[in-house]
Amino acid sequence: MRCMVMVRATAESEASPPAMPSQRRLAEMNRFNEELMQAGVLLAGEGLRPSAAGARVRFAGDRRSVIDGPFAEAKELIAGFWLWQVRSMDEALAWAQRCPPPFDGECEIEIRPLFEAEDFGEALTPEVRASEERIRAALASKSA
Amino acid sequence: MSEAHAHRAIETVWRLESPRLIAALIRVVRDIDLAEELAQDALVAALEHWPAEGVPDNPGAWLMTAAKRRGIDQLRRRQLIERKHAAMDPEDEAFVMPNLEALDDDIGDDLLRLIFTACHPALSAEAQIALTLRLLGGLTTEEIARAFLTPEPTIAQRIVRAKRTLARANIAYEVPRGDELGKRLAAVLGVIYLIFNEGYAATSGGDWMRPALCEEALRLGRTLAALMPREPEAHGLLALMEIQASRQRARTAPDGAPVLLMVQNRALWDPLLIHRGLAGLERAQQLGGAGGPYALQAAIAACHARAARAEDTDWKRIAALYARLAQATPSPVVELNRAVAVGMADGPAAALALVDALRDEPALSRYHLLPAVRGDLLEKLGRTDEARAEFTRAAGLAGNERERRLMLERAAK
Structure with missing residues (x-):
């Protein structure tokens, strides 16, 4: 299974100009990322600029409007994320608990499993049925 | 946290640590069974301590220490028993007490x-x-x-x-060299x-x-x-697997029927895995490994991954890559795949010549895809009767019921 692992923002991460992590924290995070990589868990990961650099598109029915950052409620925002491939939610939790503290103060990491192919099930049926029709017509593709 | 939950969490941590733990233990005790036993002992110790004390900050180091402590006790007992045996039978090899302190050495590999x-x-x-x-x-x-x-x-x-x-x-328990x-x-x-x-x-x-x-x-x-990280084929293999895995969602219909590559819904392909695969392939090539068998297979998979639509597939390049793969790892199956690619790139006549050269290949004598491919080429060339015969032959060899049915349908056309 795959998880998105989100580091929630804090006042520190939302500050302008952004407070850059200390060398020690960078080194610790780097070591953690390397551990994730060696365990074959790490698929992707990025840190995000403060929400002041971002924007939102709000939908109200068909109407769209743009709202520029920064956004209030720092702890509802995210400051960075990873994508992990793990065997279970337990494993994701075990990894998240050995992450070095992302910020000085109180902060949170949130783990959310991704939808996987089997979760879609019936929703794909018409699409796949159509492609099945095509299979009968196309045999040259045996190199699949 | 319930006790069952705590145990599960501890076992998860132990499972993450166990490869390194066992690897270090084998280095020191030189016996896989004993190493596994000591690692299990460390798990037992964790199950005794962690529910009350919590999972330590560095669980790997904690488990290593536990394995060492319990290991020393266990090995001393074993040493005693062996000594008694040795006293009775001087021919018996003396038990050498491994130096468990060496577990703390960070060997790295x-x-x-x-x-x-x-x-x-x-x-x-x-x-x-x-x-x-x-x-x-x-x-x-x-x-x-x-x-x-x-x-x-x-x-x-x-x-x-x-x-x-x-x-x-x-x-020898070592990383081979040279x-x-x-x-x-x-x-x-x-x-x-x-x-x-x-x-x-x-x-x-x-x-x-x-x-x-x-x-x-x-x-x-x-x-x-x-x-x-400096071994191109390690990246090549990973790239190959990631690109293939990117198609997982598209290659099976809900009823379990396989969906062939050329008719897959490419929108279902996983872009992250494709991206990782292409990056890995590039890494393999930068390291000078473009000609490695896995890098070549990854490069072929990448041709499909890069094509937004099936008809955009660069078959000339795929045929050329198969030719290189056939040189690197000669195999009749690779040759058959090359023939399919040549058929797509240069037309059925060129491909048929390649397939015909494989007809006496013993490794392919029971391989249903040989007559299936040949039948397809013959059909394209308008040699319908010969094509029918090949499809019938393919149906007889296909192990999979779905494929057998498909071949019979084509033979009946």
Whole structure:
């Protein structure tokens, strides 16, 4: 299974100009990322600029409007994320608990499993049925 | 937290640590069974302490210390027994007490040694696979058995025999160097790819452990690429597996029927895995490994991954890559695939000449795709009667009911 692992923002991460992590924290995070990589868990990961650099598109029915950052409620925002491939939610939790503290103060990491192919099930049926029709017509593709 | 929950969490942590733990223990005690036993003892210690004290900040180091403490006690007892035996029979080899303090030495390549040992050429492919999943994936015998649809005792015995073979052959527990390395690395890559294919080939939806095998292989591939970042083929294999895995969602219909590559809904392909695969392939090429068998296969897979629509596929390039692959690893199956690509690039006549050259190939005499491909080419050339005969022959050889039906339908056209 795959998880998105989100580091929630804090006042520190939302500050302008952004407070850059200390060398020690960078080194610790780097070591953690390397551990994730060696365990074959790490698929992707990025840190995000403060929400002041971002924007939102709000939908109200068909109407769209743009709202520029920064956004209030720092702890509802995210400051960075990873994508992990793990065997279970337990494993994701075990990894998240050995992450070095992302910020000085109180902060949170949130783990959310991704939808996987089997979760879609019936929703794909018409699409796949159509492609099945095509299979009968196309045999040259045996190199699949 | 309930007790059951706490135990599960502890076992999860232990499973994450166990490959390194066992790898370090084997280095010191030089015996896989004993190393596993001591690692298990460390798990027991964790189950005693962690529920009350919480999981320590550095669980790996904690488990190593626990294994050391319990190991010293256990080995002393063993030493005593052996001494008594030795007193009775002077011929008996004296028991050498391993220096468990050496567990604290950070050797750095413990995990790599473990990989090379589990995939040692003294073992059969089946034994290599079972031992690799057990020691490096931390999978239980039961899980491996379920994954391979094999009875548990069979797997258990395979592992026991493998360990015995390694012990008897007195195999050096090391990362091979020099000329040895290339050959031994090829064996490791082969084991990982076999595990991947075992999972990838299973298309029935109910087999939930099968995709898990693909994931285990991907994990192992990523670990190997991280541990041997300068080895192009480690990146090549990982790239190949990631690009193939990117199609997982598209290659099976909800009823379990396989969907062939050229008719897959490409919107279902996983862009992250494609991106990772293409980056890995580039890395392999930058390291000078463009001509390696896995890098070449990854490059072929990449041609498909890069084509937004099936009709955009660069068949000329694929045919050229198959030609290089056929040189690197000559095989009639590769040659047949090359013929298909040539057929797509240069038309059926050119391909038919290649396929005809394979007709007397003993390795392909029972391979249904040979007449299937030949029939397809003949049909395109308007030689309908000959095509029908080939499709009928293919139907007779197809092991899979769905494919058999497809061939019979084509023969009836």
